[in-house]
Every structure is written in structure tokens, then in C-alpha cells.
Amino acid sequence: MEESCLMADLQVAPWTLVIPVKRTAIAKSRLAAAYPQHRPELARAFAVDTTAAALESPLVRAVLVVTDDPVVSADVAALGARVIPDLLEAGLNGALEHGAAIAAREFPEAGIVALSADLPALRPAELTAALAVCTAARSFVIDQPGTGTTMLAAAAGVALDPRFGVGSALAHQASGAVPIELMAIESLRRDVDTAADLAHAVQLGVGPRTADVMSLVLGAATGSEGLAC
Ligand SMILES: Nc1nc2c(ncn2[C@@H]2O[C@H](COP(=O)(O)OP(=O)(O)OP(=O)(O)O)[C@@H](O)[C@H]2O)c(=O)[nH]1
Ligand SMILES: C=C(OP(=O)(O)O)C(=O)O
Numbered sequence: 178m179e180e181s182c183l184m185a186d187l188q189v190a191p192w193t194l195v196i197p198v199k200r201t202a203i204a205k206s207r208l209a210a211a212y213p214q215h216r217p218e219l220a221r222a223f224a225v226d227t228t229a230a231a232l233e234s235p236l237v238r239a240v241l242v243v244t245d246d247p248v249v250s251a252d253v254a255a256l257g258a259r260v261i262p263d264l265l266e267a268g269l270n271g272a273l274e275h276g277a278a279i280a281a282r283e284f285p286e287a288g289i290v291a292l293s294a295d296l297p298a299l300r301p302a303e304l305t306a307a308l309a310v311c312t313a314a315r316s317f318v319i320d321q322p323g324t325g326t327t328m329l330a331a332a333a334g335v336a337l338d339p340r341f342g343v344g345s346a347l348a349h350q351a352s353g354a355v356p357i358e359l360m361a362i363e364s365l366r367r368d369v370d371t372a373a374d375l376a377h378a379v380q381l382g383v384g385p386r387t388a389d390v391m392s393l394v395l396g397a398a399t400g401s402e403g404l405a406c
Pocket of ligand 1: 198199200203204205206243244245263267268269272293295
């Protein structure tokens with residue numbers, strides 16, 4: 178009896194993920210010039226593909242999506258994520274603190290991970306590999322350009338203390354978080370802010386919702402000369 182209880186404990190996935198998603202009507206502004214018509218749809222697709230990939234990792238116990246976006250909310254809830262309304266005017270780090278507080282209350286024995294929602298090429302195996310080496314009190318993954326952060330993990334009982342924003346890699350390191358040095362986690366590092374980032378993500382292989390929007394974009398571009406994307 179005791180042994181089977183122990184086995185069950187060991188099988189509980191050790192991380193709760195918090196994914197912040199800005200309202201897609203205003204998100205991903207750096208894509209506006211290249212994708213004036215499809216920018217909100219791309220932002221939604223990135224968030225839903227990121228959430229779907231996160232839910233597939235065996236090390237993920239639950240995914241909490243902090244958002245006020247109604248379409249994203251419906252889509253991620255259908256996948257099995259839990260939706261938490263954003264805090265008014267709290268910004269990205271405020272949204273993460275809010276989600277982390279709920280995660281800590283509901284799953285006190287799990288660590289908490291903040292994951293950016295703009296990782297449309299994310300592969301569950303790469304997320305799993307990174308989570309498996311988050312052994313410090315706080316660990317983080319530096320983004321592809323080398324200055325930002327795509328993931329911040331805090332062990333159970335440790336405050337997340339998110340410092341996302343411009344120059345967040347340095348800010349997280351200065352706050353004591355340890356960078357994850359794994360090489361083979363390109364899809365976890367590839368956050369998409371610009372059209373060039375998106376082209377690279379497409380090369381890596383994006384999830385199905387982002388691929389669908391990219392097909393629409395391509396159709397619009399080839400269907401009519403000079404038509405805005
Ligand atoms: N819930 C919530 N998420 C946010 C907020 N601000 C940013 N995010 C999310 O945080 C992540 C990283 O943000 P950015 O890459 O700066 O996204 P963005 O603000 O949509 O992009 P830009 O307009 O190009 O700066 C993305 O997943 C965003 O959706 C916020 O105020 N609330
Ligand atoms: C929010 C961040 O970056 P970006 O706006 O480049 O996604 C970050 O890297 O902390």
C-alpha cells in the first residue's frame with residue numbers, strides 16, 4: 178500500500194506553467210508593418226500553439242493562461258488549460274505574479290514556470306529537456322537574440338520574481354536566476370517579435386494554428402498583387 182502511494186507521488190508532474198497572453202487586438206505590434214491584416218490572428222495562433230505544446234510535456238502538471246482575450250481563452254480552455262483573467266493595468270510581470278500566486282495556492286508542491294506565449298515552433302520534447310535541468314532555485318532560458326527571456330522557473334516554495342521586459346536576461350541573472358545552457362532547445366528560444374523571427378520559426382516548424390494563418394497570409398499575398406498581409 179505504502180509503496181503504491183509512493184509510486185503515485187513520483188508520477189505527479191513537477192511543474193505548473195503560467196503563460197501570459199496579451200489581448201491579441203493590441204499584441205505583437207512589431208508584426209504590424211509586415212502583417213497588417215493577420216497580426217491579431219498570428220498572436221492568437223502563437224499563444225494557442227505554445228499552450229498546446231506545453232500541455233504535451235510529461236513534466237507539466239497544469240497550464241494556467243493569464244489573459245483577457247476571449248478567443249484565446251476559449252481556445253486554450255478547449256485544450257485543457259485553465260484561464261485566469263488578467264489583472265487590470267498590471268502589465269506582463271504583474272500578470273505573471275498573479276498567475277504564480279494562484280499556481281502556488283493550487284499546486285503548492287509543484288515548481289512554477291513562466292513561459293512566453295510567442296513560441297509557435299515550441300517542441301514538447303525541448304520544453305521537457307529544459308524543465309528537466311531546472312535544478313536551481315530559479316532558472317531561466319535566454320531567448321534567441323540573447324538579451325531576453327522565454328522561460329523562468331522557480332522551484333516549489335521559491336518566489337518566481339519575474340523580471341521580463343527589455344534586457345530581461347541580464348535582469349534575471351542579476352536577480353540570482355541561473356541560465357539554462359542546453360544547446361538543443363532552439364524551439365524554446367525562438368520567440369517571435371518580428372517578421373524575421375517568424376520566418377525563422379517557420380523554418381524550424383510551427384504548430385498547426387500558426388501554419389494555418391501563414392497559409393492564409395501566403396494566399397492573400399499571391400491572390401492579389403500587393404495585397405496587405
Ligand atoms: N497577460 C498579459 N500578458 C502579456 C502582457 N504584456 C505582454 N504579455 C505577454 O508576454 C509575452 C511577451 O511579451 P511581448 O513579446 O513583449 O509581446 P507583445 O507586447 O505582444 O509584443 P510587442 O507589441 O511587439 O512588444 C507574450 O506572451 C505576451 O502576450 C500583459 O499585460 N498581460
Ligand atoms: C518580454 C520580453 O521580451 P520580448 O518583448 O522581446 O518578447 C523578455 O524577453 O523579457
